Structures are given as structure tokens and as C-alpha cells.
Amino acid sequence: MGSHCLKSIPVPHLDMPPFTDGALSNRDFLRSVFLSMLRARILENKLSSLYKAGKIFGGVYLGRGQEAVSATLGTALIQGTDIFAPLIRDQAGRTAFGEPLLDCTRTYLGSVQGPMRGRDGNIHRGRPKSGIPVMISHLGSQVSVVAGMLFARRLQGRLAGCVGATCVGDGATSTGAFHEGINLAAVEKLPLVLIVANNQFAYSTPNHRQFACADLVERARGYGIGGFAVDGTDLLACASVITEAIRRARQGLGPQMVVARLLRLSGHGEHDDAFYVPKEVCDDHYGRDCLDVAMRQLVENGIATPEEIHVWQDQIAEEVQRAVAQAQQETPPDPYNEDWTALATRFPLLVRQSATPPVCP
Numbered sequence: 001m002g003s004h005c006l007k008s009i010p011v012p013h014l015d016m017p018p019f020t021d022g023a024l025s026n027r028d029f030l031r032s033v034f035l036s037m038l039r040a041r042i043l044e045n046k047l048s049s050l051y052k053a054g055k056i057f058g059g060v061y062l063g064r065g066q067e068a069v070s071a072t073l074g075t076a077l078i079q080g081t082d083i084f085a086p087l088i089r090d091q092a093g094r095t096a097f098g099e100p101l102l103d104c105t106r107t108y109l110g111s112v113q114g115p116m117r118g119r120d121g122n123i124h125r126g127r128p129k130s131g132i133p134v135m136i137s138h139l140g141s142q143v144s145v146v147a148g149m150l151f152a153r154r155l156q157g158r159l160a161g162c163v164g165a166t167c168v169g170d171g172a173t174s175t176g177a178f179h180e181g182i183n184l185a186a187v188e189k190l191p192l193v194l195i196v197a198n199n200q201f202a203y204s205t206p207n208h209r210q211f212a213c214a215d216l217v218e219r220a221r222g223y224g225i226g227g228f229a230v231d232g233t234d235l236l237a238c239a240s241v242i243t244e245a246i247r248r249a250r251q252g253l254g255p256q257m258v259v260a261r262l263l264r265l266s267g268h269g270e271h272d273d274a275f276y277v278p279k280e281v282c283d284d285h286y287g288r289d290c291l292d293v294a295m296r297q298l299v300e301n302g303i304a305t306p307e308e309i310h311v312w313q314d315q316i317a318e319e320v321q322r323a324v325a326q327a328q329q330e331t332p333p334d335p336y337n338e339d340w341t342a343l344a345t346r347f348p349l350l351v352r353q354s355a356t357p358p359v360c361p
């Protein structure tokens, strides 16, 4: 496959994998990824306006500029088989992995019919039965969660053919949970696919205050795992590199880390105007919008026509409007009638054991 996608970030000391198939050969895959990118962008633009209109309580965190990476990951994973732990910039990946738009609008708008019953943080939602663990924190903990879930599947004899993936930020790579999770996965040769979306900032902390190596992908060598660098603004590059990393993990080659360089095209959350991002960084190659790039790539390669894309945009805008209207007319949770002991009914053994402290002899 196009070595072009790896040229933009020369990585010393790492052997880059040979790609044999071009991403362009899979037109349906690319159309599907693009649709998830578009869905996420239109939905998130709507969430941003609702937030600014004071209609959403709590934070709104967007994945603007990171959709190519996230949607490629969510599309390439197998629903019903794989594990995908999305983080705050992964609306596109969630959509691609089958999470209904209503899960998002119901959580943001506090509907009791949402997956977290309207009780949890806006992006702290999941569908564990569908392989989407509920997000605990944006800062590395999901690496350990996915490694643990894969390990548990192995102990249960259910690991064959599965991979587990998560997508963290550059800031998360400085945490203990990141290190512990990736190290366990490496030692156990677990099929973990770890995408690092290096959007150049952890809130306002720039890369040069975050890590001292030339590129985060160099860490792969230290952990003894596969390492890939990719231009995260380039859909075709993401499609080939991320699918290759998943293929290798599924094949039993152990954890694979993909470091995708891009730029966060919003503030950390919608409360943040990102005044600290220098203009030169915004004007740089990685400051380009992956959705514009993807649209161009699809049209130039005859994968979609501009007319088709316009129709999709209109259809998705209507879909989003319906999901928002539906969630807005639903009731919020009633704290007095809420079943706060739901945990006890879901994990009776766990709760019974912890409720009775062991008696010391």
C-alpha cells in the first residue's frame, strides 16, 4: 500500500510495514468511513450550538479534525466481536462502530432513556454488551481497561479472532495507566490496537512540554510492540495504516500502536477558545481539516460525487435533528425514584462479597 502515507513523518529506528493493498481498492470501506466522519461532524456542530444556547449542562468535547482517524478505527473493527473503548474525540468512531446517534443526544440532553439513564457525564457513556466499555477518563485509563478485558477473554477462552482498541491523546501517553496497560498487553502479547491521536496539545500543554522523544511512535520499540506513524489528516493514509495495524493484532502479532499526527480543530471543550494555539500551528499542514481532505480524495478518485455528498449532508442533518428533537422531548431521571442500587442487581456476587467484610481470625 501507498508508502506515501508514511513519508510525511519520518520515524528513525522503526521498520515501516510493507503495505500491499491500496486503501483505494476498498471503495465501500472508504464511503462508510466518510459517512461516519460526516455524521460526527454534523452532530457535533449541532451539540456545539446547543451548548452555546445554554441547552446542554456540563461540558461538550468535540473530535473536530480527528474524524478520519476515529472513523477508520470504528469502521475497521468488527461489531459484535471486537472491543472499542472510545474517548472524548471519538464521536466518529462511536458512530462507525454502531452506536446510535440517540445514545449521544440522550446523554448530552439528560434523557432517562439514554444508555447511562441521564445520570452520567456527557461523554462517559458506553454499551458494554456491544463491546463499548463506558469511558472512565480521557487520560490513559482505557488502555488498561481494554488490556484487562482482552486478558479476561483469554482466561475465558473467548479471545480467538478478537481485537481490542482504544484511541488516546498525546497527553494520555504521560500517564501511569497508559504505561501499565500497554506494558501488560506487550508482555501478554494481547491483540491491543492503540491509536495515539497526537493533536499537539493536551488542553493547553504543547508537545514539547509533554514528551522529550522526537515522535511518540519511538516508544513502540521500548515496549516491544508494533509501531506506525501516520498523517491523521489524510483519510487514505489512515485507512491503510490503521487497517494494517488491526490485521496484525488479529493475526496474533501482539499490540500495535499507531501515532496519528493532526491538530485539534476546537478548544479542549466548547468552553475553551484555544487562544494558546499559535497561528503558525493552525496554518501548518496538520492544521488542515481531515473532512475537506477526505471529501477531495473521494471525489478525485471517483469514490463519491459532489452531488452524492450534498445529499448525504442533507440526510444526516435531518437525522441529527430528529435525534435531538427525540431526546429533548424525553424526561430527565427522577433522583427520588431512580434505582441507585442497580449495581447490586447486575453484579450480586460482587456486592454481596464486599458488603460483608471478611472476619479476621
Ligand SMILES: Cc1ncc(C[n+]2csc(CCOP(=O)(O)OP(=O)(O)O)c2C)c(N)n1
Binding pocket: 089, 137, 138, 139, 168, 169, 170, 171, 172, 173, 199, 201, 202, 203, 264, 268
Ligand atoms: C488526572 C487528570 N488530570 C487532568 C484531567 C483533565 N483533563 C482531561 S483531558 C485532559 C487533556 C488530555 O490531553 P490529551 O491526552 O492530549 O487528549 P486531547 O484532549 O488532546 O484529545 C486534561 C488535562 C483529568 N481528566 N484527569
Ligand SMILES: [Mg+2]
Binding pocket: 169, 170, 171, 197, 198, 199, 200, 201, 202, 203
Ligand atoms: Mg492532545
